Amino acid sequence: MAEFWASTSLFFSIYWRSFFAIIWFLFLSIFLFLFDCQELRCAFVVLLMAGYWVTEAIPVPITSMIPVVLFPVFGIMSTLETVYCYMNDAIMVFMGGLILAFATEHCNLHMRIALLVMNMLGCSHAKLLGGLCTVTSFISMWIANAAATAMMVPIVFAVLYELERQGLGKVFHVIIDPEEPDADPELKPTNVTKAYFFAAAYASTFGGTGTLVGTPTNLVFKGIFEYTFPEADPITFGNWIAASFPQMAVNTFILWLHLRIVYLGFLRPKSKDAAAARIGEEGEKVANQVIKEKLKEIGPMTFHETAVSILFLTCIFLWIFRAPGFITGWAAYVSDLEIKDSTPAILICLLMFYIPRDPNCIYFWSRDPAKRPFGSSEGLITWNVIARKMPWRLVFLLGGGFAISKASNISCLAMRLGRALLPLQNLHPVPLLAVILLFVGTVTEVTSNVGTGNIIIPIVAHMSAAMKVHPLYLMVPVTITCSYAFRLPVSTPPNAIISIAGHMNTPVLLVGGCLPAMYSLVVQVLIFPIWGSFVLGIKGFPEWATKGIVSDSGGHCD
Numbered sequence: 001m002a003e004f005w006a007s008t009s010l011f012f013s014i015y016w017r018s019f020f021a022i023i024w025f026l027f028l029s030i031f032l033f034l035f036d037c038q039e040l041r042c043a044f045v046v047l048l049m050a051g052y053w054v055t056e057a058i059p060v061p062i063t064s065m066i067p068v069v070l071f072p073v074f075g076i077m078s079t080l081e082t083v084y085c086y087m088n089d090a091i092m093v094f095m096g097g098l099i100l101a102f103a104t105e106h107c108n109l110h111m112r113i114a115l116l117v118m119n120m121l122g123c124s125h126a127k128l129l130g131g132l133c134t135v136t137s138f139i140s141m142w143i144a145n146a147a148a149t150a151m152m153v154p155i156v157f158a159v160l161y162e163l164e165r166q167g168l169g170k171v172f173h174v175i176i177d178p179e180e181p182d183a184d185p186e187l188k189p190t191n192v193t194k195a196y197f198f199a200a201a202y203a204s205t206f207g208g209t210g211t212l213v214g215t216p217t218n219l220v221f222k223g224i225f226e227y228t229f230p231e232a233d234p235i236t237f238g239n240w241i242a243a244s245f246p247q248m249a250v251n252t253f254i255l256w257l258h259l260r261i262v263y264l265g266f267l268r269p270k271s272k273d274a275a276a277a278r279i280g281e282e283g284e285k286v287a288n289q290v291i292k293e294k295l296k297e298i299g300p301m302t303f304h305e306t307a308v309s310i311l312f313l314t315c316i317f318l319w320i321f322r323a324p325g326f327i328t329g330w331a332a333y334v335s336d337l338e339i340k341d342s343t344p345a346i347l348i349c350l351l352m353f354y355i356p357r358d359p360n361c362i363y364f365w366s367r368d369p370a371k372r373p374f375g376s377s378e379g380l381i382t383w384n385v386i387a388r389k390m391p392w393r394l395v396f397l398l399g400g401g402f403a404i405s406k407a408s409n410i411s412c413l414a415m416r417l418g419r420a421l422l423p424l425q426n427l428h429p430v431p432l433l434a435v436i437l438l439f440v441g442t443v444t445e446v447t448s449n450v451g452t453g454n455i456i457i458p459i460v461a462h463m464s465a466a467m468k469v470h471p472l473y474l475m476v477p478v479t480i481t482c483s484y485a486f487r488l489p490v491s492t493p494p495n496a497i498i499s500i501a502g503h504m505n506t507p508v509l510l511v512g513g514c515l516p517a518m519y520s521l522v523v524q525v526l527i528f529p530i531w532g533s534f535v536l537g538i539k540g541f542p543e544w545a546t547k548g549i550v551s552d553s554g555g556h557c558d
């Protein structure tokens with residue numbers, strides 16, 4: 001009997017995903033047969049995908065394509081309407097922004113920026129930590145959060161190991177099991193090491209909220225908002241930066257203070273943490289030397305880096321001044337047709353294939369044969385680099401999210417769920433915001449940030465309309481909070497990276513992430529109702545939000 005149960009347990013541990021995929025589908029089908037209506041058919045698809053996304057019973061990108069089959073079959077949206085969701089302006093901005101980020105990594109420009117900033121700010125632990133927080137948050141505004149974290153990990157290790165070699169601290173506590181002395185020792189990070197790795201992960205999370213292209217969740221919001229409220233002024237790149245940058249900067253600064261106080265003994269000068277973090281002038285010289293050596297290794301700035309830098313800044317300029325609001329944007333002078341953010345993004349991507357990384361063609365007719373090129377130079381970025389690095393699973397995930405968001409509007413499901421939350425309208429807007437953000441912050445710890453946004457943002461949009469609250473008042477903070485997952489290794493890729501590289505188990509992350517999860521929520525509740533409302537012009541309840549959502553038959557959700 002024991003062997004039977006052992007075999008059964010092993011069987012389910014191997015095939016549990018297959019069993020869940022089938023049982024979850026059959027379970028939801030019961031409600032579909034009992035209460036068949038358009039809203040319930042849409043809810044069936046949303047819950048089916050949510051279950052598969054959370055458990056990954058079916059790969060995330062494949063799950064994201066379920067709407068292409070079920071929405072036309074269930075009579076919610078046509079095939080053409082559904083597949084359009086998988087390639088729209090928001091997704092093209094996402095892909096264009098990623099290609100720009102890949103080019104920055106390809107020429108090693110991001111490493112140069114990181115080293116220069118850390119070299120300028122100083123090399124005590126407090127200054128290095130501040131430099132790490134600053135540069136990581138800035139870089140993650142433009143490239144993937146995981147890439148920003150992964151880039152900083154080798155720099156952190158180089159500095160800490162060199163300090164250890166000089167007898168100025170330890171990177172890990174090495175624990176040997178007395179019962180198995182020949183086994184690999186257990187490595188436990190010191191508090192100084194924890195501070196650096198938490199800075200790399202959490203600063204990248206905060207930085208990703210600073211721009212529309214910083215994290216896919218921001219583009220999920222943009223797509224959902226512009227579809228749900230088509231008569232509203234669209235969210236521009238400049239609008240988002242102006243509204244979200246202050247909370248990003250405040251959160252990053254508080255992160256630096258928090259890590260110094262908890263892990264480096266700041267305000268506790270006689271503690272063990274303070275003693276371990278005190279490296280003196282000699283330690284600062286060692287750290288400074290490590291950074292200077294790394295700068296020397298990458299050499300002087302190349303044409304490749306210079307060209308990418310210019311295109312990078314050009315793209316930001318085009319995004320911000322496309323339709324800035326305070327002046328007439330360049331798009332109005334170019335064409336009478338609407339130009340969106342994907343146009344400048346793809347323009348810059350195209351230019352990267354026109355411009356060579358090494359303009360050696362100018363020496364083709366040189367009198368010195370040694371200077372003449374033997375072949376053409378590749379562009380600033382290559383298709384092989386893009387194909388290898390492009391996270392296609394996220395592209396499909398965004399498309400699937402836009403599809404279920406659009407279907408939720410058309411089927412009136414989001415409106416029904418939004419109205420179900422009407423009892424909350426008795427709360428003052430600020431406590432209402434706090435309650436919603438607390439819920440979102442808890443959910444996003446255990447689910448995909450993009451998946452959380454895809455499901456919750458449409459509901460919040462319709463809840464705002466039902467409560468007569470400006471939609472942006474709730475939608476923007478909810479979008480930002482979807483990215484604030486700090487407490488589990490699986491919450492975000494940066495958490496997973498530091499968990500593995502820093503040998504930090506789940507309890508360490510739970511303890512380290514609790515305070516950032518709390519103060520980031522408080523910062524949102526305090527800053528956005530004042531600053532965000534001012535920047536985005538959130539005054540009263542707008543006329544464009546009072547109109548019903550058009551259904552597929554041309555009617556409205558009542």
